[in-house]
Amino acid sequence: MLAGSAARGTWLAGDHDLDIFLALPEGSDLGLGLEVARLVSPHYEERYAEHAYVHARIDDFDVDLVPCYLLQEATALKSAVDRTPFHTRYVASKINGLEEEVLLLKQFMKGTEVYGSELKTGGFSGYLAELLILRYRSFVSTLRGASSWRPGAIIDLEGHCARPHQEPLVVVDPVDPKRNVAAALTLDKMLQFSAASRCFLRDPDLAYFFPPEHRPISDEMLERQIRDRGSCMILVDFQAPPVVEDVLFPQLRKAEESARSLLEKNGFRLLRSDVGSSDGRAYLLFELEVWELPRVHGRLGPPAWEEEHLSRFVAAHPEALSGPYIANGRAAVEVPRKYTSARDLLAGELGNLSLGKHLTASVRQGYSIYVGQELARKSDLEFRIFLAGYLTARLRIC
Amino acid sequence: MLAGSAARGTWLAGDHDLDIFLALPEGSDLGLGLEVARLVSPHYEERYAEHAYVHARIDDFDVDLVPCYLLQEATALKSAVDRTPFHTRYVASKINGLEEEVLLLKQFMKGTEVYGSELKTGGFSGYLAELLILRYRSFVSTLRGASSWRPGAIIDLEGHCARPHQEPLVVVDPVDPKRNVAAALTLDKMLQFSAASRCFLRDPDLAYFFPPEHRPISDEMLERQIRDRGSCMILVDFQAPPVVEDVLFPQLRKAEESARSLLEKNGFRLLRSDVGSSDGRAYLLFELEVWELPRVHGRLGPPAWEEEHLSRFVAAHPEALSGPYIANGRAAVEVPRKYTSARDLLAGELGNLSLGKHLTASVRQGYSIYVGQELARKSDLEFRIFLAGYLTARLRIC
Numbered sequence: 141m142l143a144g145s146a147a148r149g150t151w152l153a154g155d156h157d158l159d160i161f162l163a164l165p166e167g168s169d170l171g172l173g174l175e176v177a178r179l180v181s182p183h184y185e186e187r188y189a190e191h192a193y194v195h196a197r198i199d200d201f202d203v204d205l206v207p208c209y210l211l212q213e214a215t216a217l218k219s220a221v222d223r224t225p226f227h228t229r230y231v232a233s234k235i236n237g238l239e240e241e242v243l244l245l246k247q248f249m250k251g252t253e254v255y256g257s258e259l260k261t262g263g264f265s266g267y268l269a270e271l272l273i274l275r276y277r278s279f280v281s282t283l284r285g286a287s288s289w290r291p292g293a294i295i296d297l298e299g300h301c302a303r304p305h306q307e308p309l310v311v312v313d314p315v316d317p318k319r320n321v322a323a324a325l326t327l328d329k330m331l332q333f334s335a336a337s338r339c340f341l342r343d344p345d346l347a348y349f350f351p352p353e354h355r356p357i358s359d360e361m362l363e364r365q366i367r368d369r370g371s372c373m374i375l376v377d378f379q380a381p382p383v384v385e386d387v388l389f390p391q392l393r394k395a396e397e398s399a400r401s402l403l404e405k406n407g408f409r410l411l412r413s414d415v416g417s418s419d420g421r422a423y424l425l426f427e428l429e430v431w432e433l434p435r436v437h438g439r440l441g442p443p444a445w446e447e448e449h450l451s452r453f454v455a456a457h458p459e460a461l462s463g464p465y466i467a468n469g470r471a472a473v474e475v476p477r478k479y480t481s482a483r484d485l486l487a488g489e490l491g492n493l494s495l496g497k498h499l500t501a502s503v504r505q506g507y508s509i510y511v512g513q514e515l516a517r518k519s520d521l522e523f524r525i526f527l528a529g530y531l532t533a534r535l536r537i538c
Numbered sequence: 539m540l541a542g543s544a545a546r547g548t549w550l551a552g553d554h555d556l557d558i559f560l561a562l563p564e565g566s567d568l569g570l571g572l573e574v575a576r577l578v579s580p581h582y583e584e585r586y587a588e589h590a591y592v593h594a595r596i597d598d599f600d601v602d603l604v605p606c607y608l609l610q611e612a613t614a615l616k617s618a619v620d621r622t623p624f625h626t627r628y629v630a631s632k633i634n635g636l637e638e639e640v641l642l643l644k645q646f647m648k649g650t651e652v653y654g655s656e657l658k659t660g661g662f663s664g665y666l667a668e669l670l671i672l673r674y675r676s677f678v679s680t681l682r683g684a685s686s687w688r689p690g691a692i693i694d695l696e697g698h699c700a701r702p703h704q705e706p707l708v709v710v711d712p713v714d715p716k717r718n719v720a721a722a723l724t725l726d727k728m729l730q731f732s733a734a735s736r737c738f739l740r741d742p743d744l745a746y747f748f749p750p751e752h753r754p755i756s757d758e759m760l761e762r763q764i765r766d767r768g769s770c771m772i773l774v775d776f777q778a779p780p781v782v783e784d785v786l787f788p789q790l791r792k793a794e795e796s797a798r799s800l801l802e803k804n805g806f807r808l809l810r811s812d813v814g815s816s817d818g819r820a821y822l823l824f825e826l827e828v829w830e831l832p833r834v835h836g837r838l839g840p841p842a843w844e845e846e847h848l849s850r851f852v853a854a855h856p857e858a859l860s861g862p863y864i865a866n867g868r869a870a871v872e873v874p875r876k877y878t879s880a881r882d883l884l885a886g887e888l889g890n891l892s893l894g895k896h897l898t899a900s901v902r903q904g905y906s907i908y909v910g911q912e913l914a915r916k917s918d919l920e921f922r923i924f925l926a927g928y929l930t931a932r933l934r935i936c
Contacts, residue, residue, distance in 0.1 A: 290843045291867065308867075328864045331842035335864070338845060369859060370832030370878070407827070411836050411872070412865075429805070429836075430828050434768030438809050438827075444729035444935065445688045447736060451936050461767060462931045466726045466733070467810075469689065469706075471935070474809070480768070533860045537842065537869070538849050 143206075143228045145266050148235055150242040152250070158203045161225055163210035173207025180205055187384070190219045226315040231270045244279035244349075245269050251349040252336040252536065254329045260389040262326035264333065271297060271311055271321060283337035291327060335537035348536065356524030357531065359516050365531050366512055371411055372431040374482060375515055376490065378507035380422040381498035388417060391496030396424050398493040399486065407433050408482045414530050418522030422502065425530060431482040436461050441471030483511050541604075541626045543664050546633055548640040550648070556601045559623055561608035571605025578603055585782075588617045624713040629668045642677035642747075643667050649747040650734040650934065652727045658787040660724035662731065669695060669709055669719060681735035689725060733935030746934065754922030755929065757914050763929050764910055769809055770829040772880060773913055774888065776905035778820040779896035786815060789894030794822050796891040797884065805831050806880045812928050816920030820900065823928060829880040834859050839869030881909050 144159035145151035162173040170191060177194035178184060181203070184196040194205040208221045235242065246269050249255035257265035264272075275295050276282040291308040300317035308327040313319040322330075340348050357365070366373060376399070380388065392415035400410055409430035416423055439457070442449035444466045453471050454464050463473035479485035487509055495503060510518060515527070542557035543549035560571040568589060575592035576582060579601070582594040592603040606619045633640065644667050647653035655663035662670075673693050674680040689706040698715035706725040711717040720728075738746050755763070764771060774797070778786065790813035798808055807828035814821055837855070840847035842864045851869050852862050861871035877883035885907055893901060908916060913925070 287845075288843075327867050328842075331864050331867060335842055335848065369834040369872075371834050372832070409828075411832075411834065412860075429832055429834075430807075434770070434809075434827055436767035436769050436809065436827075444726075444733055445686075447685075450733065454936050460932075462810075462929060463933075464935055465931045465933050466729050466935065469725050469729060474767075474931075531860060533863045533872075534858075535861075535863050537862055537864065538852050 141225055143224045147228045148231045149239045152246055156201045158201050160205050162207045166209050170207045177205035227267050230315050234274055238273050241273045241279045242270050245273060245282055247349045251351050254333045257324045259386045262324060263329045268311060268321050283341055286334045286337040289334045332535055339536050339538040354525045354529050356521045357528040362516055363513060372428045372512060373515060374426045375510040376424045376507055377421055378502050380417050380420055381502045383498050391499045392422060395495040395499050399424060402489055403482055406479055406485050416526040419520040428482055433477060433480050435476050435480055436474050437477035438474050443469055444471050483509060539623055541622045545626045546629045547637045548668060550644055554599045556599050558603050560605045564607050568605045575603035625665050628713050632672055636671050639671045639677045640668050643671060643680055645747045649749050652731045655722045657784045661727045666709060666719050681739055684732045684735040687732045730933055737934050737936040752923045752927050754919045755926040760914055761911060770826045770910055771913055772824045773821055773908040774905055775819055775821045776900050778815050778818055779900045781896050789897045790820060793893040793897050797822060800887055801880055804877055804883050814924040817918040826880055831875060831878050833874050833878055834872050835875035836872050841867055842869050881907060
């Protein structure tokens with residue numbers, strides 16, 4: 141069964157992805173499907189999502205050959221891939237005549253960088269775009285509808301009363317009412333789409349669909365930006381673990397959070413941060429507003445009337461530069477700080493953070509830290525595009 | 539009427555203050571009392587608290603000659619000075635045999651820097667010390683009692699049910715139940731006395747009564763301390779307005795708070811601060827943990843779904859270095875910062891702060907800012923003692 145946008149007539153020009161599902165009778169061995177898939181092309185590799193599938197390169201197309209079960213009811217499904225044929229059938233039966241609206245919407249989402257439901261992007265899936273067109277009936281109406289979305293918005297095409305979801309946008313799956321089709325959409329991507337929709341309706345422009353490409357930042361521009369901003373950029377760079385982006389990026393985000401909280405707990409202050417991966421490397425980028433601190437460091441103790449706590453606190457700081465003294469009812473001392481630079485802190489403590497299984501292994505094998513103008517030593521073009529995007533970070537919102 | 543500690547046999551050796559009250563019949567003119575006072579000594583000056591009084595220097599004694607009304611009931615009094623004779627009479631009638639306990643307590647309070655109810659100190663008055671001895675019956679018992687004080691402690695000698703007070707320690711005035719004798723005592727001085735009491739009882743030492751004197755910090759030591767701490771000390775120094783300390787210090791504390799909040803609102807971070815006055819000057823001392831910031835500065839805007847606010851926010855920042863973008867549901871931009879150094883901020887904005895009437899006038903006439911090692915240019919000895927105390931700030935607490 142051909143699935144995905146190709147099956148629904150809603151694929152974008154330039155797309156060369158085909159999803160072909162191999163549906164087996166319930167109860168049979170999915171391994172059989174895999175064996176059939178391997179026969180399709182000699183140029184294949186096996187990949188893993190919830191289950192194994194085959195990825196083959198055929199005539200310039202990226203073809204995913206996915207074994208699944210042939211079910212009567214989507215609600216009885218065993219794994220996520222079993223749901224896809226139901227999606228394809230549902231959309232195919234309703235979309236007739238609205239295909240071009242779907243294409244406009246998808247290209248608009250692509251141009252405004254909210255398209256793609258992979259965990260790296262956290263944006264809108266193709267199926268979600270199709271359901272929005274089925275709900276609002278045209279590209280422009282979808283933009284009008286999205287213009288007034290707020291967190292908590294619900295779209296329920298088939299009038300299944302949705303069970304409560306925590307996600308900012310809930311789009312009840314017509315073929316599986318328990319599921320939120322927008323579960324992977326982040327709050328920020330949802331609002332980015334909503335704000336871009338308002339902007340476009342006010343002042344339509346082809347650039348929403350086809351924005352200028354991000355270009356790698358040059359050495360000169362990077363040097364100037366770093367100087368102009370005056371902040372301190374710190375890049376932690378290590379070998380990317382051999383896992384797909386949907387596994388890698390959640391771990392990178394988690395590592396980003398752990399490192400942010402390490403920096404903040406130690407008195408440094410962040411402006412912004414981001415994560416990325418290219419050229420076999422993965423990286424965490426931190427931009428700091430405060431990256432050096434004096435040796436002296438104020439430490440607050442217990443309320444001064446808690447005799448035992450106070451005694452322990454005072455006894456624990458015989459080396460105080462100042463104090464103990466009492467400030468607003470609490471004991472306080474001023475002691476030497478262990479890490480006075482953010483770079484030293486990261487270098488000294490990164491290995492002790494809980495970073496997720498694959499990242500921990502990668503980081504243990506070694507990492508590099510680039511600070512400020514040292515970033516120019518990393519010339520990988522995709523990294524330079526990532527940096528350019530980070531430094532500009534300018535959305536079309538209004 | 540001789541009032542104060544001299545009248546109660548509870549003055550400390552070295553004290554050369556005499557309070558003499560000139561009590562006039564109710565309804566008469568206090569000015570008459572003043573005229574009498576002026577006749578006592580040729581070496582007098584007139585001073586002002588709630589009312590005018592005469593200060594005279596007689597045989598090495600500082601004598602305050604204070605006109606007041608002779609009332610039957612302390613509760614009927616017209617001004618604070620009218621209360622003093624009642625205090626004197628109350629204590630004199632009860633303290634018999636406990637005078638030495640009072641003296642021990644007062645000297646202990648002096649040595650631990652909690653004695654003195656002027657607004658500069660915020661500590662214990664002599665009358666308060668006497669009442670504590672009347673309550674606990676000895677010096678050591680007072681220390682034992684104080685050891686377990688917590689904010690909200692109440693002492694009510696005459697069993698007047700006290701009306702509610704907000705202060706951390708409430709000592710109901712036996713001669714005027716509406717009044718809290720400890721109203722001027724700050725939370726920190728209260729707890730400092732309490733913690734020092736515990737320490738002393740654990741390990742008695744004459745040094746609690748007669749601690750080593752604070753010595754002016756030398757140029758070399760100042761230079762070393764500033765280097766060791768690594769922080770940034772900023773002193774704002776101006777001519778002291780011609781007012782008594784009880785007027786000056788509340789204004790200095792208010793100015794300190796205004797400047798602290800100015801610094802913090804602009805992204806700088808304080809470790810500690812203090813205020814002082816000597817040699818005809820008044821000063822605010824700020825010690826900063828963060829005193830320089832990068833040019834780029836993150837500014838958070840409204841929730842991205844608030845269309846009108848968002849539009850205004852985006853339109854208001856055409857000059858953004860980065861952004862607008864959406865972070866955790868809110869619009870954000872990164873813009874150039876107006877003040878990247880704490881010194882420039884203070885120099886540029888101090889005149890715009892609300893500093894209190896007298897300070898505003900002084901500051902308008904001009905002020906100096908000393909940063910870091912520049913502090914050594916101020917050689918006034920009392921200032922050097924103030925600085926030494928600030929840098930050590932080591933209390934005997936446990």
